[in-house]
Amino acid sequence: MSQVLCSSRLPERWNGWIGEEGGLKLSPRSVGEKIVALFPKTPLVDKLEVAGPGFINISLSKDYIIRILTETLRSGVRPPPLDKRLRVVVDFSSPNIAKEMHVGHLRSTIIGESVCRLLEFLGHDVVRVNHVGDWGTQFGMLIAHLQDTFPNYLKESPPIEDLQAFYKESKKRFDDEPEFKKRAYECVVKLQSFEPESTKAWNMICDVSRKEFQKVYERLDITITEKGESFYQSRMVTIVQELESKGLLIYDEGRKVMFGREQDIPFTIVKSDGGFTYDTSDMATIKYRIEEEKADWLIYITDAGQATHFVVLQHCAKKAGIFDPKKVRFDHVGFGVVLGEDKKKFKTRSGETVRLVELLDE
Structure with a gap:
C-alpha cells in the first residue's frame, strides 16, 4: 500500500x-x-x-x-513490524474511593481499555494504572462517621452495604455538626501521620470501594492495576523539596505555586494550610512514572475539561527537569462528558449522578 x-x-x-x-x-x-x-x-x-x-x-x-x-x-490481522518496544503507562478510569462509579467513568474506562489492547497488540509493554482518589480531607469525615456508627470496627469489619449513602450521611454531619467537623479534621491529621486506628478505618473504607469497582470491571472485562494517590504521599514531600531546592516555587498569598510558563495557570504545590493538592500529586506521579517505572510514553485518559491541567503539567515537569519531550512521549486523550437534555452533566431526575451499575443493568 x-x-x-x-x-x-x-x-x-x-x-x-x-x-x-x-x-x-x-x-x-x-x-x-x-x-x-x-x-x-x-x-x-x-x-x-x-x-x-x-x-x-x-x-x-x-x-x-x-x-x-x-x-x-x-x-488474520497482523500488526506492522515494531521498530522499538515502548513501555507505555496508561492512566484511565480512576474513580474516587467512597463514591460509586458513575456514568462519567464509562468513557475513560472503555477508551482506556481499548487503547491498552491496541498497544499490546502492537507489541508494546503496557502498564494499566487506576489512579484512584483514595486520599484527602474527605476521609476525615468518613473515618469519624465510621467510628461513631460502628464503634466495634477494630474487631469486626463494619457491614457497609451502601457506600454512597454512607458518604452522604458523613457529609451531612460534616456540614451540620461543628463538633463532628472538628473531629473529622483531627482524623485527617491522624491518617496523614499513619496512626494505626485511623489507617485501619481508612483501609476498610477503601476495601468496600474496591470490591464495588471490581464488580464493574469484571462486567466490562477490564484489566487494571490500582495505584492511587495514597501511594505517592511520601513522594509528594520529596517533590516539594526538589522544587524548592531548584528555586521553582513562588509564594502567593500563603501558597507555594509553580509556573510552567509565564502565561500558564500556576500549579498550587502547597496550600496555605500546608496541605498538598492534585497538582502536587500529579507532579510526584509523573516523576515516579518516568524515573522509576521507566516509561517511554505516558497516556492520560480523562474528560477534555482537564486538557489545560495536563498542558501545565508537561510545562512544569519539563521546567523541573523531570520530563523531556524528546525522550518521553506525553498524550492526553480527552473526551466529552455525558450530557442530559439540559446540556449539563447527565443526572437523574432527583439531581443525582447516574450510577454506572444501574446503567449497565438497563
Missing part, C-alpha cells in the same frame, strides 16, 4: 498557484484538477475526479479492498 507524506509546505512546482499575498492565482476547481493530476498512483484508489466548484471525489478500488479483506480473513 502506498504511503503519501503530508506536509504543510507546498512543492516548488505548486508555487505558481500562489500569489504574493498568499491567495490563489487559480480558481478552486483548477487547483482541484491540478491536485488530481499530481496525486500519486496507488492500488487503493480507483478513480479521482473534481466535482462542483473544487471538491475532489475519491473512489476506492473494490478489487483492492476485496483482496485485502480476503487476505486478512485467511491470515
Whole structure:
C-alpha cells in the first residue's frame, strides 16, 4: 500500500498557484484538477475526479479492498513490524474511593481499555494504572462517621452495604455538626501521620470501594492495576523539596505555586494550610512514572475539561527537569462528558449522578 507524506509546505512546482499575498492565482476547481493530476498512483484508489466548484471525489478500488479483506480473513490481522518496544503507562478510569462509579467513568474506562489492547497488540509493554482518589480531607469525615456508627470496627469489619449513602450521611454531619467537623479534621491529621486506628478505618473504607469497582470491571472485562494517590504521599514531600531546592516555587498569598510558563495557570504545590493538592500529586506521579517505572510514553485518559491541567503539567515537569519531550512521549486523550437534555452533566431526575451499575443493568 502506498504511503503519501503530508506536509504543510507546498512543492516548488505548486508555487505558481500562489500569489504574493498568499491567495490563489487559480480558481478552486483548477487547483482541484491540478491536485488530481499530481496525486500519486496507488492500488487503493480507483478513480479521482473534481466535482462542483473544487471538491475532489475519491473512489476506492473494490478489487483492492476485496483482496485485502480476503487476505486478512485467511491470515488474520497482523500488526506492522515494531521498530522499538515502548513501555507505555496508561492512566484511565480512576474513580474516587467512597463514591460509586458513575456514568462519567464509562468513557475513560472503555477508551482506556481499548487503547491498552491496541498497544499490546502492537507489541508494546503496557502498564494499566487506576489512579484512584483514595486520599484527602474527605476521609476525615468518613473515618469519624465510621467510628461513631460502628464503634466495634477494630474487631469486626463494619457491614457497609451502601457506600454512597454512607458518604452522604458523613457529609451531612460534616456540614451540620461543628463538633463532628472538628473531629473529622483531627482524623485527617491522624491518617496523614499513619496512626494505626485511623489507617485501619481508612483501609476498610477503601476495601468496600474496591470490591464495588471490581464488580464493574469484571462486567466490562477490564484489566487494571490500582495505584492511587495514597501511594505517592511520601513522594509528594520529596517533590516539594526538589522544587524548592531548584528555586521553582513562588509564594502567593500563603501558597507555594509553580509556573510552567509565564502565561500558564500556576500549579498550587502547597496550600496555605500546608496541605498538598492534585497538582502536587500529579507532579510526584509523573516523576515516579518516568524515573522509576521507566516509561517511554505516558497516556492520560480523562474528560477534555482537564486538557489545560495536563498542558501545565508537561510545562512544569519539563521546567523541573523531570520530563523531556524528546525522550518521553506525553498524550492526553480527552473526551466529552455525558450530557442530559439540559446540556449539563447527565443526572437523574432527583439531581443525582447516574450510577454506572444501574446503567449497565438497563
